[in-house]
Amino acid sequence: MADEYSTCDWPGVKDPWIGVSVDMGALQTIVSQFFRIPTSQCGPPVPVGLHQNGNYGRVYSFVLPSQVVVARLVAPVKPLFKTECEVAAMNFVRRYTSCPVPFVYVYCSESSNPVGAEWILMEHVPGLELDQAWNQMKYPQKQNLARNLADVYDQLCRLRANACGGIYHSVHSIDSSDLSARSPRWQPLSAESLQLLRSHTSSPVRDGYKLGPIQDSSLVNFRLAVPTASQTMPTFSSKEYVKLVAFNGLPPTRSKYDLPTREKCVQLFESICGFYPSSSLFGSLVGNPYFYFSHGDFHDGNILVDPESGSITGIIDWEAAGFRPLWAEIHGVGWFEEDHHRFLRGDENPENFEDDADSDLQLRAFFRRELYQKNPDLFYCFFGGVELRATFQAAADSPRPVGKSHIYLEKYHRLGYWAERRGDFPWDMVAWLNARFDLDEEWTRAELAESSCADSGLGAAQFSF
Missing domain, CATH: 3.30.200.20 (Phosphorylase Kinase; domain 1)
Known part of the structure; x- marks a missing residue:
């Protein structure tokens, strides 16, 4: 491109x-x-x-x-x-x-x-990145790693606050x-x-610590307009958190071409939450009275491991850490991350564990059992939170042409993820697709006009839409 x-x-x-x-x-x-x-x-x-x-x-x-x-x-x-x-x-x-x-x-x-x-x-801190160490490890070491991962999740989720936000020294x-x-x-x-x-x-957490602006990875995407601290202040419900991330700050910094797609992602998220009215993990007011501490960018490149034992030796890159809804963070790491197997993600269909061997099934079962034994809520979020995480990921995704949010919404509807037993889909998909098509055409015209403006020697500051 x-x-x-x-x-x-x-x-x-x-x-x-x-x-x-x-x-x-x-x-x-x-x-x-x-x-x-x-x-x-x-x-x-x-x-x-x-x-x-x-x-x-x-x-x-x-x-x-x-x-x-x-x-x-x-x-x-x-x-x-x-x-x-x-x-x-x-x-x-x-x-x-x-x-x-x-x-x-x-x-x-x-x-x-x-x-x-x-x-x-x-x-x-010593160790190899998990993605580098994985193939060096045998089954017992991988079991030990699964046990370590469950323990990290458990320890972090016991740190709680009454709002979703980043953490700062007083x-x-x-x-x-x-x-x-x-x-x-x-x-x-x-x-x-x-x-x-x-x-x-504000909002003291524990001695010497307070809540402040949210530092989600998508909110510090330097290729986008980075929202100010005032636009990313702590939120007090799961809905508010998803909306803030989807809109890239409040007030929004998304363009008029991108914002309608984010609004639909938020609407879909809220509709899914509506099916869990009394759930303390997935309901519409999830997060009250507690949000849970999380790393915010917990992937296999940020986890250091001793391949000889399978023990986690270090967790690095805490720049996106803070308090979040529990469903947002309990997704597994590296090989243990199952969302891409069990649910639509972006424009990719689920992989359905097609390449798993018997030993893989045993290891997955072991990890799930460790989560449940540590804390049943970890297990429920790992399994039950997959649809919320997929929709949240779409809400937080980059805009076109890189992001796949619009494709996720289309495929979610077309492939029947909104089951008939749930009733009518939250909006008229045909009408929305037509409206988005009109915006896409306007976006293309604006892009061509800007390109022509640049070729003629006018600066971007001299050109407005």
């Missing part, structure tokens, strides 16, 4: 690092000063993982005389809030669970520092001593940043 992102629906940037000048020498100096060693004893920064354009974070390791430490550079997407949320989440989970989370030594959530970007300095003054010594800021916050955090965080 020559131009993957149209300006109509993609007003953001393709690479969040454009214009950012990072001084790695300054970072090395900070590492040396923090650990009180000569710069000559601090090894050079070694890239960890892929450092492609478009990544939110760039990770480097530094070899010191007695240990290895990791520095994560943070792209300027949702400045201040995303880094503050990530650090608070790691501290929160370390404090109230036994989940293996990197220890944060020091961090800076403002880019106005010698490095030129926000950064987090943390301990190095801030009372400009003195960095507001934070415990577990993860001090490298420098006190500026008065402006201090005021922003104060005005956007």
Whole structure:
């Protein structure tokens, strides 16, 4: 695709690092000063993982005389809030669970520092990414991993709040001593940043922590218009949460070409919830009085494993962490993720476990049993939440031409996922398809007009729809 992102629906940037000048020498100096060693004893920064354009974070390791430490550079997407949320989440989970989370030594959530970007300095945790370790593991190790995954889900879901939102350290003054010594800021916050955090965080969770702007992965999609902190404040019901994510903030930032599809995704979600009027997990008011803590981006690339034992050695990348409805997070990880087998996802039909061998069936049964034994609600959300998750994913998806939300809605209706016993479909699908066709034509005309405008030498700012 020559131009993957149209300006109509993609007003953001393709690479969040454009214009950012990072001084790695300054970072090395900070590492040396923090650990009180000569710069000559601090090894050079070694890239960890892929450092492609478009990544939110760039990770480097530094070899010191007695240990290895990791520095994560943070792209300027949702400045201040995303880094503050990530650090608070790691501290929160370390404090109230036994989940293996990197220890944060020091961090800076403002880019106005010698490095030129926000950064987090943390301990190095051992292990291979789950997707790399899986084929090295035998059945007993995979069973141990299943047990570990169920335990992580169980521990996180016992951390609860009365609203859906990101988590932040409480801030009372400009003195960095507001934070415990577990993860001090490298420098006190500026008065402006201090005021922003104060005005956007409320609802105490536990000692030293408050709720604040939601940091779902889709809400920090730098290719879209990234909604402000004020547009992503905590919500108090599952419906409000889904609507906020679907509209990419409230007030919405979706374009007029994309918003009608998001509205239908929300309508379908609300209609499905209506079939669970008394369910504390799937009902229309799910989340009250509690939302559950979740990683927010729990996939096999963010889980480190010891392939010799199958034990989880580390869980990384907590930038999207926060409190959410339980059904939204309990989906399994890597091979244990079954949604794509059991339900329509985007434009892809279910795979129906077609390639599973007998040992696969046994392992799946073992994982499900572990979830149930840990907490029956985990098991019920894993199974019963699949339709809600699929619809939520469609609501949060990217706009056309990359996103598949409209295809999901069409296939959901055409393939009969809305069973006849449920009554009439929530809307007239033929009328909606016709209306969307008209919008698609208008979108195409606008795209062609913009292309012609660009070819003629006029800037995008001189062209409006």
